[in-house]
Amino acid sequence: MTDMFSDTAYILDSLPELWFGLVVFSLGVYILLDGFDFGLGILYAEADESERVLMLAAFGPLWKANEVWLVLFGTVLFASFPAVYANILSRHYLLVFAIIFALSLRGLGSKLREERDDELWVTFWDGCFVAGSAFSPFLLGMFVASWILGEQSALAAGPMVVGLTVVALTVVLGSAFLGVKTRETLRDRVVKRGQLATGAYVLLFVTTAIVLFSQYPDIRADLLSKSTAMIVLVTLFFAIANIVTTLRERYHGSFLAASGLAATLVVFIATLLYPWIDPAAGLMINDAIVSPLPLNITSIFAVIFIPIIIGYFVFLYSLFSGPATSDQHYS
């Protein structure tokens, strides 16, 4: 084993770029998967009790596995770019703990509400669930934006507007997910919310572009590039596709279109960042990448385990496929 790794070179020359890709990929899968959990949690606010039970049945078996992608993103970043991990987390200290706090409220709320029947208890944890579901994507959006823009203050206009954009995206995702998982009046309502959220998302996306253009001169060239134009076009395409599919009651199609929106956003993030990995510290991918031996080892682990992880998800989602039913609860 040691011989194999005694070399001081990366197994592949492009390994640092591939790990940059993996960092972005795990963040993207997280935004997609937990995104529809957050959106579901926001839509939960206006649901009645029987709808809430149904929504939690759709959400229950999946969200913990979805949330692990955040941990994967964090540890993949740590393993490949440890200095960046240390920099961005310590730089946005209070924001990181606010995210953790919001995620905790979401996780505890959905589980603890069912531990007692009395109204006050259920209302309280439902409130935590909704608040956690709304604040998590907002704060996460702020965090990712501050990182990409090299912004020191998360309270600046850029991160704020990105946070709102991400919240709108999660509502699009959540309603598309519920479009597949529910029926009748609940579905009709969430789908309408999804259409509104899609419109809001497009507006916020454009607003974000304007804010970034005016406030961050460093990325103006990126914003005027062909790739940005493509991304805007693709975003518009998926947004229209999402609305059209819901009007035609093609809910799986709508879910695909919503996922396309999330993927496009992540690609946008990656194009703004590349080839930098920590703009605030002036670090490019090749400055910050970990040395060959540890990266080669983690690459081998990744090649083995990422397909297995994807296999878990195919299995989990097919096991719990089909519309959610209210009798589907903790055994």
Next chain:
Amino acid sequence: MVLITELWPILTFLSPELASRIQFGWAITIHIIFASLSVGLAPFLVYFTVQEVRTGEQRYARLRAFWTKIFAVGFIMGTVTGIPMGFMFGTNFAAFSKTAGELIGGPLSFEAKMAFFLEAVFLGVLLFGRERVSDRFYAFSSFMVALGAWLSAFWILVVNSWMQTPRGYEIVMEEGVPIAELTDPLAAFFNPRFPWMYVHMQNAAVISVTLLIAGIAAYFVWKNRDSDVWKTALRVAVVVLFLTSMFQAVHGDMYGRHVAETQPHKFAAMEAHYETGAADLHIVAIPMDFEAITDPRADNLYTISIPHFASFLASGGDPNAEVIGLNDFEYDSPPVAWVFWSFRAMVGLGFWFIALGGWGTYRLWKGGIAHDDRLLKALMISSPLGFVALITGWYVAEIGRQPWIIQGVLKTSDGVSPPLTGTEATLTLIAFVVGYILLIGVFLHILRRIVNEEAQRHEVGIDEDDQIDSPGVPADD
């Protein structure tokens, strides 16, 4: 931020280092309870589920369902308290993360890839999929959840033990910052401390959960001597307790010798041994005043000691072996009081667990375990003590290695995030203290509800087809 500083000057009272250390220590104290609950309960769930599937007996289904409920709540709490731990490496100990990133980033990512997904996915099956999968697959899922919990602990302890006995690295300076470059992954992962720590920790988790199961089973048996369900749990628990606590004592003794060799300052702090020379082992230590608690030294304690026995243990047989005293290290001592009293609590409780396990097993063998009220009460009172032993043991390991965050390489004070202010760290510390106290309160509340629910089932006799319960009244066999 400036505003907060002006409004609450008290928030600048703690330095970033001290606030970060207290925060990390507090966060892990609470997390370790839930993490150990998962690690320790998982094998029992596998056992109950396999027995349920194999025998089709109702009592195993009841035990499986009851403990799955507690496992589920504990798992959520474990996730909620676990996520901050990984992020604290970056938020509070960024300098440490830069130095050690090559060594610990990999294992942490392996933990996520190998363990967390496995656990989360199959827990979904365990909690929601009873009707959707076959019996065999359901049992298999419980095994996969257990595997996930044990693999997770594996990689975390790879990281932690490396910080205790670092190997397989080389220090290079990059822009004035020391970076530990990985040179030999096998030596780094399977460093000298790793096997000791893994075995001791996993066994401690099993002991803790076994005591919890024994205590709750004792409660139900005490309420209803004929409960088939809970007599089964009680029988399994006392035997497991006896075996695991015996093993822990023997293993702990050997582990102590390893600590004496590799971390002599920790060993000295465990016995509050200041002057180099032959060391006594203090079996019982009673503080005579407040100062003796905060600054324990053999002179101002009332002790029952075995002369030279610490030397004997440290050297593996030589009663006159020299044990280096705390005064003779070049660097600061760890906080001796924490280490000394934690060590005493852990070992003392360990012997109590052996006695309890022995007593229960003897009763089981002689018959009448369900009617020994004193045993049942002792088990009930002892049910949380495994976690106390586990936490104090963790304090010995972690506080005992101070001032090092990486033994001999990096001091904790040099590992703290440079941009962090005392105010920020104190704010989050307060949030964690308040939040986790509430969390523990909620957990205990739910635990009590689950137990009460089960007690009500007892009273109306659900699933106890073959007899009518008479709670609290001893049967006369």
